[in-house]
Amino acid sequence: MTALDPLTDPSAALAADLARVVGGEVRFDPAHRAMWSADASNYRKVPIGVVSPRDDADVEAALAVCREHQVPVLPRGAGTSIAGQAVNTAVILDFTRHMNAILSIDPDARSARVQPGVICDQLRDAAAPHGLTFGPDPSTHNRCTIGGMVGNNACGSHSVAWGKTVDNTESLELLTYRGSRLDTAAPTGEIPEKLAALHDRIGSRVAEAFPDLTRRVSGYNLDQLGGPGGPGALAKAIVGSEGTLGVITAATMRLVESPPARALAVLGFESAYVAADNVMVVREHSPLTIEGMDAGLIAALRAQNPVETMSRALPPGGGWLYVETGGADRAEARASAAAIAKAMRPYGLTEAVVEDDPARMKALWRIREDGAGILTRSPDGGEAWPGWEDAAVPPEKFGSYLREFDRVLERHGRRGVYYGHFGDGCLHVRIDFDLLSDKGIANFRAFMEDAADAVVAHGGSLSGEHGDGRARSELLPRMYPPDIIAAFEEFKGIFDPDDRCNPGCIVRSARMDEDLRIFVGMPTMHDDPQLAFTHDRGSFTRATRRCLGVGKCVTSHGGVMCPSYRATGEERHSTRGRARLLFEMANGEVVTGGWQDDDVAEALDLCLSCKGCKTDCPVGVDMAAYKTEFLANRYKNKLRPRSHYSMGALPRWMRLVGKLPASAVGLLNALARVTPLAALAKRAGGIAPERSIPEIAPETFTTTARIRALGAAPGAVPDRRAGPRAPGSRGRLLLWPDTFTNHFDPAIAEDAVAVLEHLGYAVELPPRTVCCGLTWTSTGQVSAARRVLRRSLRTLEPWLTAGVPVVGLEPSCTAALRADAGELLPDEPLVEALDVRTFAELLADHLDELPAGPPTTALVQLHCHQHADLGSDADGAVLAALGVEAEILDSGCCGLAGNFGFEKGHYDVSMAAAERVLLPAVRAAAPDVEVLADGFSCRTQLRQAGTREPVHLATLAARAVRGTPADG
Template sequence: MSAYVPTDPAVSDAGTETDAAAALAADLRRVVGGEVRFDPAHRAMWSADASNYRKVPIGVVSPRDEADVAAALAVCREHRVPVLPRGAGTSIAGQAVNTAVVLDFTRHMNRVLELDPEARTARVQPGVICDQLRDAAAPHGLTFGPDPSTHNRCTIGGMIGNNACGSHSVAWGKTVDNTVGLEVLTYRGERLDTAAPQGEIPAKLRALADRVGDRVRESFPDLTRRVSGYNLDQLLPENGFDLARALVGAEGTLATTVAATMKLVESPPARALAVLGFPDAYIAADNVMVVREHSPLTIEGMDAGLIAALRAQNPVETGWKALPPGGGWLYVETGGATRQEAEDKARAVAKAMKSYGLTEAVVESDPKRMKALWRIREDGAGILTRSPDGGEAWPGWEDAAVPPEKFGSYLREFDRVLERHGRKGVYYGHFGDGCLHVRIDFDLLTEPGIANFRAFMEDAADAVVAHGGSLSGEHGDGRARSELLPRMYPPDVITAFEEFKGVFDPDDRMNPGCIVRSARMDEDLRIFVGMPTMPDEPQLAFTHDRGSFTRATRRCLGVGKCVTAHGGVMCPSYRATGDEKHSTRGRARLLFEMANGQVVTGGWQDDDVADALDLCLSCKGCKTDCPVGVDMAAYKTEFLANRYKNKLRPASHYSMGALPRWLRLVGKLPAGAVDGLNALARVPFLAGLAKRAGGIAPERGIPAIARETFTTSARSRALVEGPARHAPRGRLLLWPDTFTEHFDPGIADDAVAVLEFLGYAVELPPRTVCCGLTWTSTGQVGAARRVLRRSLRTIEPWLTEGVPVVGLEPSCTAALRADGEELLPEEPLAKAMSGGVRTFAELLAGHVDELREAVSGPGARALVQLHCHQYADLGSEADRAVMAALGIDAEVLDSGCCGLAGNFGFEKGHYEVSMAAAERVLLPAVRGAAPDVEVLADGFSCRTQLRQAGAREPVHLAQLAARALGLGK
């Protein structure tokens, strides 16, 4: 058989590449039970990790078991192609991308095989997620010590590959310190169990250790965070010739792990967190040794720049307010048998630091508040990749480490290196271990910028080595730092690394280019080799990306928060399908590749991209939950706008995309006619015809339309439309959104009653108004602009006079606040609306004392489903404050999207994903709630999903407020 010579498909001869790849794929499919994917979409999605690098793989194989791995390796040997074992793809140094056959372990080989509480070990498959192992160990009072910030999506196999650490390394060390045994397959098919090593490999390694042992002892830096290079020190007699630990940190360059036995540690029953504020990060770094004397679990650090970036990028996130004053912070976590014991230890740390520059400290032991504080630190990597004006920052020099006693000195020198090269960086990191994380504003788009990147990296490496440190203290060498290893190790040790690699992989087919015989660190830079080729003339403004859609496609850095199983809102379609293609990251990768046209070649008409975006709910959860602020809802709108420009659209775009127009016509009918329409919609045959014509899922019911719209009944009650009558609190303009107006007008009636009770004069627009959301979400941008512009002109007098506009429907209110300027960036009224619109809760939040005094009767209990767009663009602090004032004992569900998401859940082909999203948390929680518990859902989509699922009748905050104040009907 002819050899397949791997080259980058972006620059290779297409015909030869396709023929060889097709033969390889066919052979793999014959012997592998798992998925074998060589299509452009999957190659595009696996072309990048969380680093600066891009290498398009030959194909992606998802083995179901060890036999599949062995079979895949055998075929790859026959075709002489490289192999890359890969976990969650969150590597920051570029070791998880290569022109190779990728073995993806996330889909199938992800089980905890055995857990021995007495031995404190667990045997796992490589695709097990870190948190999955921790959850399995928790009932036994145990945990897995290493916990990177990606702990809810990174895999144990990936952690072994990178020698990952995390925030608790001060207490429990790196992955290497927690590895008991590995079972691996080499490229040539040899199986090695490190618990009972047999064959030539162990013998060759012993000979190598005997020969280079003294040089390893002399040249390896003495620090806890040495991750760079191979672990030759673990082969030394004093370390017990530990083959398992020698393999950790090899970045998939030696063998493929098929099972691993990991050490578990005792998890303190209770924990507390001391957040120590210092004048700057230097002083915080200077004093980590003092904190270490108290034997904490964690010593993390942050710079003020991270908080500034968080506040600018995500205004609705307010967790930073809990930080003490300062310009640099240390997070010090302590553990104890009881919450009080843990808290006492944390207070002792804070007290001890008063004479070491401490400005102020906050000690917290409430798990929820601690989680909110930790979120700031854990999202740091993503937060720092974008400045408020759209400026970009990148990894590269990401996680170097020095002895912690030298950390303050290193930090000052590092800033001088930044200044010398004209670069800026904001940092955070594992200060207690002398490990610094930083994102730097490298120019990776131009050749001079890349030359500056190389020069900076070389100088930064020299600064670390001068401080006795390691080029990598956590994420490994990969494509980012392997080339720099000769600056850290002498030539004979580099030669020993090459010999070590050769013992396991004499063919150099396991993830070549990393650690030894390295790729150049300034080659394969993703945004340089993936330059866009399509015109960049977007329909939306993309104001946060300097008006550029292709710049927006660069936002995703692959940190992978969207591929988590629970928590937050994103990404509901990934959680329903488990498919990378239906994650925010997968879609962003496809859009990036669509823009450069090298692998995804169909542009706006590409069906792979269309298929991936089809299951995007446009929930906007990623806009807030993604640390980088990827807004897939906006990208989907842009894609649809261009794909269907001057073309026939799907039926649902005409039916649901233009829903306000059809409802406006219905609203002019007499009540009897509306009753007739509702009756016809309940006739199965007729409803079926209507749904087929409108592209609506046959499983969905057609919601009943109100007999009389809110504005019709309000005007009959002489609710004023012009200048207000005198009211003690002044005027308000109530925005009569389409959904409240035509489906739930009683909500608006209750809202008016509450607002008038508080002393406001409530006014209505003289004509129908609409935010244009349904047109926006279906990519009908031109129509959305016309609708919104007409509405803004209608309420111009109120906007000009600064009269607050109050919205009741979260999706519409969010559209007015956040989307208007994207549709009409040059329209002053859009900016005025963005600053002038208020949610019902935001208005009431200014009167909590008055509400508390006016509440009549016993308080209610409620489960609260936050609308996704409210979560993304509006926040919920005001809602929580109002509910507390009204005596509502509220449990805000961490349920994610309800699954209906406007038109999404009604569209044909989306019903299963829609209901799967609802069944994750929301519907089980509602079904399990006591009968007297209200289900509060301000969003029409959320209420409709609950109604059609037969859970129970939901309510709006306005209805609960009216009842609590004795105003409801």
């Protein structure tokens, strides 16, 4: 990271003073300031620096230094705030790295004392063995922190049953900017006395002026000062203060009983309006959740992620309610959900689906939880933004408000798709604001003002969940009278008379149309990308603002992204961190090195190009493509890293090896096992010394197939085994002989041919070597990748023009042909003619013809590129037909990821990714459990880790066809 120059940077002295007294990390370099300049909102404010306190003493020491230098501070959690309260020109106190311990759990008192960096799910998991949970559960529950939830008064989908964070807070421990300590469980000193006097003076006015609804999250909680909770009332008054009063160092939170079992009723309605009109009927049944979605959300999901299938489980309709129920067991929970579905028949219900399987419920919930990201981009690259994100009205008025809100959208020429907490009258929406022009920003302001008036007219709150921040603080006078606004300012002043805690939020607000991220961060670099960026209208800089900061990549488990973040815990190794660095690189204000910037290069170096983010990120950020673009520009007309010449051009080297006799290949393999020679070769090729060089097959599949094909029709692979159908009766197939299968695992291709011919296909091969160009693409050698792919397409032209399907065995190559070819050659007609299918997709058309082998159990390591671009439904169906009971591991990337795990300096991260789930699961599996890994990288990682030999789906299928056991 770039060091500060004390002679030229005025913050250098501040950074030095902080580093002397703080035990945690103190980072004032451009990269960290860039990464913390945005949250999940529309706003951008470059911080002074970032400090990660290790304990209370660090917080106290940091505040003392900031006081001495008279600079503002901003405590921050996961940075998923949508209203902009997590960005400021301040010293950010980042609580995601340390101060994340659960200090105690008291099951009898149903409470837990935690540090501010504890993640919501971390607390819920710790409470679960006691039959308890933490009630508030925002859609970001697997990464948002308790400190951030307290700051924003977060709610989540279960607020109908368990309320907001304020309803679940018992006491808080706070440090003010001036260094005063306040424990609300035993409050003493000047602050409680002044607050009591404030309440005595304005309590009656607060009761009159505050709207009566469960989802009021705008303004300070002055209504709590005189609440019935005794000392807890002071803690509740602090909740939702957005870091403007001080720094929370510990919190005691209420826990609630968690039903042993849950069920989900998904209710379909003609429209979201009808769903909203009838939430009060559902509330009468006291469910845990009443969530709503509009048809636009489902349309956006299907357009963004064509391989997803869960949305097909929704009942017909144009609007849906998710209603969750609890019970002592699944039967009781299901009965409650079914009763609600039955009760809703007279109220516009079209159809209902009741589900009690936890895995299917989780998949259905993912649709709703990913809504914020899904709606941010349309398939053609159109952009939508938060801003008017989560207003709330009394639920009995929700249908009326929804219709009025749509009229406001129409008046301002805007479009928005919504979802939200319908049972609490809270609406989430992403709107296609134009935030790139002065005219568009004027329209944004006018819309926000009219929308505020509409929600206030319905007795609602500007915010029903995410707080005021920079987006709505300026609008508070439209919701509250002047004397209440003055009381807010007095309340803030009691805690923070210097106005140094997150200034500009709630009181003395910043203008809502200032500091808009994409307007103040306009790109200055030339935008003529190497890749097509078809989903971003041909613009790399447009792609860099795709990330909105929802932070799904900064999670500890589940899904594929982001393996490097999970290994290091560093923001710069997350998809979000890298996207922000690229955004700031394009802008050039903070990250000034352009394509040659070393901070950006360092962050991207540990990107595995696994493409997990392409599917797992709700916004569809494709960091693998961004890395390719960066490398292509960084090394244009320059000497490249050695690994780019060795592994980046691997197909070229293997083509040369393929011309050698088997004896010569055997000698190469033997030499690769000789330690001094292998070390020399690895050093020359930029390969990690810890890695073994994979063994090359003595003969390639294509060589042996063509020898056998002498005398047969050109390109044909002759039938070698009798099948139930005549050879070729099903038509022609072209098998894609990828480099990895052809040169390292040719037996897999032999097995695939056996199965395909058993089904009656005429399997043919290209007349010469073909390649998808993946290794050149992943190393940023885009021009070479284009040449390789174009040459291959020309070779395949007779088959493509004849409409012959192309079947791939290696997931990364198959995905490259299906998804990446258009990015390399967007104007190539033969790309459009490609009908690329996975082996499983082909077999899935013939499930009733596949012979079931003996009952087999398999652990499945799904290749990342298959997860991103191909899907795995067909694989599951084929395995079931073959009699294989398959468990698809939620292990994420295996860690090898093509050339990544072989490159020098990547070994530790590569193995850390594998050791998270994959390798422990394989070691723990019984000896007769198969390990299925279609990807060559995955198989290589397993082999080099010393586990059992993995198999390909083609091999399992061939065993069934031949009737041979695994050791046959």
